Amino acid sequence: MNFKLTKLHQFNGYKTGIYSINLENEQETLFERFLKENINSFKGEIIDINSRIVTINKKTGARDQFFKLKEGNPGDGVCALYDEPNSKLRLYCIKYGSTLIVLGGGGYKPKNIRTLQENEKLKDENYLLRKISKRITERIKNKEIKFSEDGTEFLGNLEFENDE
Amino acid sequence: MKMMNSKAEKYNKDILGEVLAEITPQEQKRTDNRMLLAAKIKDGMNAKGWKNKHLAEALNQQPSVITKWLSGTHNFTSDTLSDIEDVLGIKLLAVQEEKIAQVNHYHLLVTSTAVNESPHGISLSQSGELYSIQNKNS
Numbered sequence: 318m319n320f321k322l323t324k325l326h327q328f329n330g331y332k333t334g335i336y337s338i339n340l341e342n343e344q345e346t347l348f349e350r351f352l353k354e355n356i357n358s359f360k361g362e363i364i365d366i367n368s369r370i371v372t373i374n375k376k377t378g379a380r381d382q383f384f385k386l387k388e389g390n391p392g393d394g395v396c397a398l399y400d401e402p403n404s405k406l407r408l409y410c411i412k413y414g415s416t417l418i419v420l421g422g423g424g425y426k427p428k429n430i431r432t433l434q435e436n437e438k439l440k441d442e443n444y445l446l447r448k449i450s451k452r453i454t455e456r457i458k459n460k461e462i463k464f465s466e467d468g469t470e471f472l473g474n475l476e477f478e479n480d481e
Numbered sequence: 482m483k484m485m486n487s488k489a490e491k492y493n494k495d496i497l498g499e500v501l502a503e504i505t506p507q508e509q510k511r512t513d514n515r516m517l518l519a520a521k522i523k524d525g526m527n528a529k530g531w532k533n534k535h536l537a538e539a540l541n542q543q544p545s546v547i548t549k550w551l552s553g554t555h556n557f558t559s560d561t562l563s564d565i566e567d568v569l570g571i572k573l574l575a576v577q578e579e580k581i582a583q584v585n586h587y588h589l590l591v592t593s594t595a596v597n598e599s600p601h602g603i604s605l606s607q608s609g610e611l612y613s614i615q616n617k618n619s
Contacts, residue, residue: 325497327497327498327501345496348497349496349497352496352497352500353496356496356500363500364500364503364504364508365512367497367500367501367504368504368508368509368512369512369516369553369554371501371504371509371512372509372512372513372516372517372553373516376513376516376517377516377517377520377553380520380523382519382520382523382551382552382553383516383519383552383553399552399553399554400554401554402549402554402555
């Protein structure tokens with residue numbers, strides 16, 4: 318799987334760097350695709366999710382309390398953003414401390430499911446982020462990717478090739 | 482159907498920029514306040530070394546309620562905030578009584594008076610007040 322990490326400069330605060338992922342040959346990031354898939358059916362919730370990301374980006378940082386942690390494999394940082402109590406949308410992300418998050422995709426979460434494995438769309442989005450997180454972690458371990466001094470930016474080679 | 486298509490096209494250009502532009506300052510301020518309040522409560526818990534369950538016990542709530550409060554999505558009532566203030570010993574509500582300074586507006590009226598000087602002293606050529614002050618609030 319080829320992909321690259323892309324900083325979303327529309328979120329221009331200093332507390333937390335906001336990234337997303339471009340899959341191979343995709344112009345839009347996973348987060349932008351999530352927005353497009355849901356803007357017509359869940360506009361209020363999409364606005365709310367973005368407003369919360371703005372607050373994280375500019376005011377509070379990515380505190381653990383704002384995320385549903387442990388949504389992936391142990392220690393891989395895959396989590397979901399808490400949103401309005403009656404929200405039907407789930408957005409997955411990868412969190413690196415309180416200063417950097419990678420926004421992935423997500424989708425509609427029906428009331429009648431208990432685990433993400435019961436919904437194909439959510440399962441696909443979640444497992445995709447697990448794979449991506451694993452690749453990023455390898456590069457961090459190999460020191461091919463480092464963090465900026467304030468922790469809000471990835472530094473190094475952010476493009477991932479299939480044959481690694 | 483045509484409207485839905487045009488709407489989708491509109492968002493296709495720069496969907497993130499479009500969505501961010503639709504957040505009103507009032508909406509953003511509300512989100513900021515909810516999340517900052519939740520962060521302040523969490524800081525208060527940390528200062529006391531409390532986990533969610535400790536706050537839940539102190540306020541006779543379920544731990545899941547505390548998780549929701551700390552998620553920054555909850556719209557608190559002033560009663561709940563007051564209870565949290567009490568158990569954590571922090572200030573969340575800024576409702577201390579403040580004296581409101583009363584502003585009095587005065588109109589100053591100055592009247593000129595001719596003065597005659599003589600060896601016997603000073604006399605006013607006509608009666609009149611030198612000035613008067615009227616309280617416009619009275």
